[in-house]
Amino acid sequence: MPKHSKPTATFMSTPTPSQLRTNADLRQLQRTMAAALMQPLTRKDGLATSTQVDFITPNDRMSGFERLEIYARQYWFRLLDCLYDDYPALRVLLGERRFHQLCRDYLAQHPSTSWTLRNLGSALPAFLTEIKARDVARVEWAQTLAFDEALKKPLRIDDLLGSDPSTLHLGLQPCVVLLQIDHAVDHFITAMKKADADVRGSASQAMSEAPTRASIAKAPRLKRERVHLAVHRHDNTLYFKRLAPESFAMLAALRDGLTLADAIEVALAEASPDTDWPAQIRDWFTEFSQLGWFIKSPHKS
Amino acid sequence: MPTNPYNGQTDLGIGLGLRVPHYRHILEKKPVCDWFEIISENFMVDGGRPLEILDSILEQYRVVQHGVAMYFGNADPLNRDHLKKLKRLVKRTNTPWLSDHLCWGSVDGRCSHDLLPMPYTLSVAKHTAEKIRQARDFLEVPICVENVSSYAEFTQNEMTEWEFLNEVVERADCGILLDVNNIYVSSQNHGFDPFEYLRAVPHHRVGQIHIAGHTRLDHVILDTHDHPVPDPVWELYAAAIQNTGSTATLLEWDDKIPSFDDVHAEALKANRYLHEHTHA
Numbered sequence A: 001m002p003k004h005s006k007p008t009a010t011f012m013s014t015p016t017p018s019q020l021r022t023n024a025d026l027r028q029l030q031r032t033m034a035a036a037l038m039q040p041l042t043r044k045d046g047l048a049t050s051t052q053v054d055f056i057t058p059n060d061r062m063s064g065f066e067r068l069e070i071y072a073r074q075y076w077f078r079l080l081d082c083l084y085d086d087y088p089a090l091r092v093l094l095g096e097r098r099f100h101q102l103c104r105d106y107l108a109q110h111p112s113t114s115w116t117l118r119n120l121g122s123a124l125p126a127f128l129t130e131i132k133a134r135d136v137a138r139v140e141w142a143q144t145l146a147f148d149e150a151l152k153k154p155l156r157i158d159d160l161l162g163s164d165p166s167t168l169h170l171g172l173q174p175c176v177v178l179l180q181i182d183h184a185v186d187h188f189i190t191a192m193k194k195a196d197a198d199v200r201g202s203a204s205q206a207m208s209e210a211p212t213r214a215s216i217a218k219a220p221r222l223k224r225e226r227v228h229l230a231v232h233r234h235d236n237t238l239y240f241k242r243l244a245p246e247s248f249a250m251l252a253a254l255r256d257g258l259t260l261a262d263a264i265e266v267a268l269a270e271a272s273p274d275t276d277w278p279a280q281i282r283d284w285f286t287e288f289s290q291l292g293w294f295i296k297s298p299h300k301s
Numbered sequence B: 001m002p003t004n005p006y007n008g009q010t011d012l013g014i015g016l017g018l019r020v021p022h023y024r025h026i027l028e029k030k031p032v033c034d035w036f037e038i039i040s041e042n043f044m045v046d047g048g049r050p051l052e053i054l055d056s057i058l059e060q061y062r063v064v065q066h067g068v069a070m071y072f073g074n075a076d077p078l079n080r081d082h083l084k085k086l087k088r089l090v091k092r093t094n095t096p097w098l099s100d101h102l103c104w105g106s107v108d109g110r111c112s113h114d115l116l117p118m119p120y121t122l123s124v125a126k127h128t129a130e131k132i133r134q135a136r137d138f139l140e141v142p143i144c145v146e147n148v149s150s151y152a153e154f155t156q157n158e159m160t161e162w163e164f165l166n167e168v169v170e171r172a173d174c175g176i177l178l179d180v181n182n183i184y185v186s187s188q189n190h191g192f193d194p195f196e197y198l199r200a201v202p203h204h205r206v207g208q209i210h211i212a213g214h215t216r217l218d219h220v221i222l223d224t225h226d227h228p229v230p231d232p233v234w235e236l237y238a239a240a241i242q243n244t245g246s247t248a249t250l251l252e253w254d255d256k257i258p259s260f261d262d263v264h265a266e267a268l269k270a271n272r273y274l275h276e277h278t279h280a
């Protein structure tokens, strides 16, 4: 994401043009209106009273201020809803109030810079300072990526036979996201979904509306634990898969462009000598290629 | 009628917006429906469930693309990344025409994700028309622009909304997606006669019509698409098709979405008007 300044920074200083003769005039009007909409709402979800509204005509029922306020609320509620959809587990972890405030603070500093709302929450994990919350957010953002990133033509194990490991480069499917985290977020999300499904089951038709603002499930315990996780899509369903630290390191190194030989060296740098690693590596390759995780390297081959 | 250059010389009947709660019903029951309108941006992704669903729908139904993020009215130039992905989707769906809104939505790369109203001036109309031409030349598919509902008007306005719409579509030589609910909502919010608006629209350019419901609050009507089509909107629809002829019509229902059959039944009410008000 590009660096942002607060959207209020340039606001108020430039008057809107009274006539629109050039594209620059139009841009100035749009800048002023966008800044008004994107500034944080007041505690009562209103437009800040200091907002310049001289570019909006009042009618017999509403002032220019009130008319602009409709758009400001629409802007904030739409974007907040999107974060609610994308980060349900973070919401459960933090509780309603903290999560809501977090979303407002985040959006004030990271307004959308993409034509698609899909990317709105991309910078939220890095925005969080608390490690627990950041781990949960990283996994949820990985789910967003795994959901609709490309599935490229997978390499089969036969495609790899006979290759020289010292020159072989392999890529990883874009819809497979690797994460090293310090909490069992995968178990947390699974438990949360189960609790949520139980609640929904008993409430029958009452839950037919979008779940966004539905009452918040009680947070399951989030255990501290070093986890090497793959968030991936298979047959268009999302899965978590826990990996051994060594296979995780090998996949990450391959993804980052190392040759197979170098990736294995990195992966086994601190590995125990008691394991039969050649056999272990063969097993990994069988498993990961069955899952379709390997693709032609975007780096070189 | 009316096949025309703006709807790719097609003659589609009554369609529905393709929405997530109906996916399963459509794929399992394969209900009869003339066509589906998709929100382009929901399918401008690289893979996964959305494209799988779309491909299944495309095997059995005609699909027309409706976009929400082209922002012809932005002062900024068209977004190249968006256009490229949109073109890729156009090739996938083979959409006979493509629509987006006569609005703006982002500036300096910051996006509101809303359909913000235009200031109605000649210079803005020229600028907007030029961008519609650029988009059509790149996408190589007819474009219809949709009138939006609005809650605010600019002090800089030099003309009415329908005069602005006319300026834009004549200069761009493009089609119109006439949303009669939006005309009604805006007429109530701004105090104009919706029938005057309808009379002024260049009827031969209307490639598609939207109908929808809205929400009336104390001082303003909001374009919520969460109700059946109310009577005043049906009246406008009847008046519109008297002029345009039997035009591809789509019901928008985007919130508090009832069952597929209920939404479809509401849309098919349009047939009554089509028979009464147009000559088959």
Ligand SMILES: [Fe+2]
Pocket (backbone or CB within 6 Å): B146, B179, B182, B210, B252
């Ligand atoms: Fe519409």
